[in-house]
Amino acid sequence: MALNNSSFLIVDGISYLVHPQPLAKITKPLADSHPIPAVVLTPGGAVSSVDKALRLIDQFASVDDVYSQSFSGTVVLQIIIGSDLGGFLAQFEASGRFSAVYHTAPSTSSNALPPGPYFLSQDSIHQAYRLYEDELDSFIFGVIPEDVLNPKKWYSVLHSLSPSGLWNNIAVPSRLYAKKNPEKPLAGSRMGIKDIFRLEGTRLTMMSRPWTELYGPDEKSAEYTKKLIELGAVIVGKTKMTSFASPEEPTDQWVDFHCPVNPRGDRYQSPSSSSSGAGTSLAGYDWLDFSIAGDSAGSVRAPAPCSGLFSLRPSFDSTSMKGIPLNSPIFDTVGQFGRSLDDLHYIVSHTFENIHRTYSGFPSRILYPREFYPLANAKQQALTEEFIGIFEDFLGIKRTPFSLVEEWEKNPPKEAHGMSLLKYTEKSAFWALCYDYYHSFDQFRHEYRAKFDKDAFVTSVVGFRWHIGKNVTAEEYETYLKELEVFREWFNEHIMGSDSKTLSNAILVMPYGEPNPEYRDDPSPPAVTFPTITEKFISPVLHAPQLVLPFAQMPYYSRISGRVEVRPIASTLIGAKGSDLMLINLATSAFKKASWATSIQTGRYMYPLANNTRNAGPVTANAPITYETKRNAIQKIHEELSMADQPRYSLGKMAQLLGHMFW
Template sequence: MYLSRSLGVASLIVASVQAAVSSTGFTVSLTDVDYFLPPKPIAKISGCKELSTSFEDAMFVPFTVVKAQGYGVDVAALTASYAEDDVWQEGFMEAIYVQGSEFKPMNSSLTVLSGTSSKVLAPGPYFINAAGHVYEAWRLFSDVQGAFTEPAIAIGDGSYSVLPAGTVGQKHAIAVPSRLYFTKTAEKPLAGVRIGIKDIYDIKGLRTSNGNRAWYWLYSPANATAPPVQNLIDAGAIIVGKMITSQFANGETATADWVDYHEAFNPRGDGYQDTSSSSSGGGAGTASYPWLDVSLGSDTGGSVRGPSQVQGLYGNRPSHGLVSLDHTMPLSPVLDTPGLLARNPQVWMEAAQAMYGPNITITSNYPTSIQTLGWPTAVDDVADELLIDFLGNVTEFLSANATAFNVTASFDASNADIAPLTTFMNLTYALLITKQQTELVREPFYADYAAVHDGRLPFVNPVPLARWGWGDNQTYTVEDAVANKTIFQTWANETFLAPSPETCSKSLVMYVGSTGGTTYRNTYWDEPGVPFGFSNSRISVMAEVPDYVVPLGEAPYNSTITGHVEYLPVTANLMAAKGCDGMLFSLIGELYEAGILKESMVGRSGVTGGDILLKRDGSW
């Protein structure tokens, strides 16, 4: 009786344990390269006699799928381009599975898997187990630059989970699928494009941090995905993870202001320059990793454009209101926009078309008037030379006339009955971001945190605290700030940013982005303050017009980190009338095709590439 009862209890325990166990995927190593195999197989190959002798030492066998037609299969020719893929490697040639032909390969020394697949398999690398289950191969890369808050993987029901895998590198492991699996179509123009998402956008199944540890743990995983992200997913994009943001999307400078989370590392130059913010992770990751194609950031006062400038990337602040920002943390809803960072302008434009949908139209009739703001006219350094050459090339390309325009003087002359522009707009941005975020983010956050922590306050970084505290003491209202913004917007949209029925915008407006200046992350900074003032970068913010960063080259500086001459990006900004986003994308694409603009490289230099100084072997 005792024995029988003991066995019965044991059986119950085993049954209970088995019921609770589920696969979260597998991590395997092939020739010292780590891979993640998603938990669900994508197919089963039945009747494969070769499997019985292939699993003496391993749970999984790597193999390559090739597609072929005809009587002979030249495997070498069919796989010649596979080496360009960053997931496939020669180790996957341990066996092949020929799809589309019933005939044996010409190279008989290869192990050929026979049997029938339950579904058509895309070409590329896979793993198979003894039962014939086929798994995709997702290569694991280390986020050595600290660009991600959390890696992610889709779980097949429209939601995502945290990637349950790791690899060497002291940071998160990010998994990416083989590009060979994907074919772009009209319905899926971003098929296989790998995108990182700023951690202010909700993704169903994942927690959102907004750069704050208390927020991350206080709230449950999101039950919906933000529209900009969902639009990218619907177009076929592969979401690989959430990316570092400065806290509550406020502008923070490394290292002093970053307390809850560490700022990502800018790969350019000596590797210890500020990334700019708040889309810090997007800028760092896109400039560092060849396996990451695009990053989704947000731009309220410069949070896409700043990281694009200091890391030498293509980046855009769009016309305001192109896509809903539901399920996205607000800084100021009247200013917030979703923007993209990329190295290649064509991929950048394709992602933008998918994300903004019908609200963006690509047009190729361009203005023949260029208005420059604070553009250099004499060459005093390398940055001046790059900027002057670029203006000359664009002027020639468009057969345009370029003239200098003074925004401040023109506004003051047209609005003599109000204060000068720099005074009139001095508080506008600060009022909007502090008062709107206090109402929409701080107050409900503090109340929710206090409710579960006996009335306590959560930790908040110095910058948001300083800004919110200032806003609390202001008698000016959001309505006052919106009124001033509207006056400037109306004037700008009627003058130098006026629309045109023929060319969308009467003028192309250009101003200087970055000039290779340094902001070392090991500097001791003063206490944070409030973002007062008005500058060229605030024009698009207040006028609601598109403002795009393009990389031009790089300028030398003497690094106090390395004791050597290093190089940092030089960039320009292009603006046009509201709604002319498609025209700007098209123009930048044509300038790229003409060789006036170049693709930005990953690594230490956006021009020549090269290993980040942290690395020595080029491996990621």
């Protein structure tokens, strides 16, 4: 793909990319060699007059962040075979409302471009991409498809810096180009994908300089990446992660690349590890709709509380992991972030295959494990009590306190041979994970040494886990897998399991996230091992979904900003395998009954301050606009255009309805 200086320009103070692919021709070439902004319209129906066309153009600013006022100075009329070309041209040219009027050669309606902002270059029409600067340093690079009409194929890295020269630009196309339909439910949704997802034509960096020295661009996309694109998603870039998706913390453990900036609070809090860029980008950028990541032992669940986002580690084996370098084939899943529960439900329901199960009610038990409660921080515990309380109120039940250790003692599996739960599972999860982690990169280490005659550099965190994995024998690994299977079967039988009516016969409440400040310039503690019975391993071992629900903001005095800031506080729900969507629906229903917000805003605060003790009160007029709301608004424009002969309401009424929205 050839991009040159003329491909980048500024209109109304906004930076743009002119996509190099010509989509259609105008009959009269431009007098100027430089690209100019224009709106493309198809006369007829809802655009049967200049006034109606102007009303439609006025709506573009309400629903599309790519459109700006200067696009309306020039209009391109797409002429459909059989339409009154001369009549339309005469109307628009005589109106005096446009500095220039162009038209295309007659074509069929099926070939017509969607209405919206474009650029004209010589005699061709090109898509307009707005350039946003990645000032949070969340992306490794931005990408654009070489063929916007068939984005399943090759992608190119966007080589463009912000006007300051400090940050990479990320390019996003107009939202008006895409129309959602049953085959393309994600049409136009802008997504960042974590660096573990291969994308044809771009590099997988693994955030490791030795990796980038060894491997070039990928020739195939990961299966999940291809699925997103086939469903209509717009991949805008690859988000940063820790090297080899390890649990590195900023800043001293990030060596080859620099850690993204967490937009919450004083902007100097840790975004946590692994899927850090996926979290910071969605928490910081309104122009991004979804952020796709992955989870082994906390890679999605840990960043969610830090960045103040809803997230789901789904049931194990919910979708294909082909084309993704795995830390562990027994733990790894794709994971999702969302700024609202509705958005999270939408992306999960449309991209995972093995979770679409019907249910007729919600679970009748709330499990409260005493191994994890009460929390050490009294304020966090008090907030958690409120959290559990809204589920007790919604379900009409009280929590069931219990002890995993005591229940094991009451009904010990025979395979444990009398050992306690903590002793039997002491090494099962972490040592098995490290074995997989080490051997998953055997080929990389071998190829790097063969090519460069030296060992590849890895950080102390990666090296610590690889050292453990290297020393686990194959026999020990099989023993650990058996121990995990025994624990999983015991848990499903005695603690929480599947249910034909509710999918899960209980929900398990589990903590996640730290209540105290975690400054990114604090020295990080050395890497350590973890027992199996911890918040990070329970759901992976059970193959169960875990839903992270940020619901409060805790104040702290920042030594960085010298003022009071707030940090997100979250709790989580775990259900039986396959109960993913039920968990999201349950949380949505309970939050709404309690008048708790189900949407989160970007920036310093998750929620407006001072609404209540949690600073997370009811959704107000200032609440964030969700992805689904944006898509529905744009869908109304497409419907108005396609149903012009039987309009449900006038364009003027639609403008009134949508005028308060977005951007």
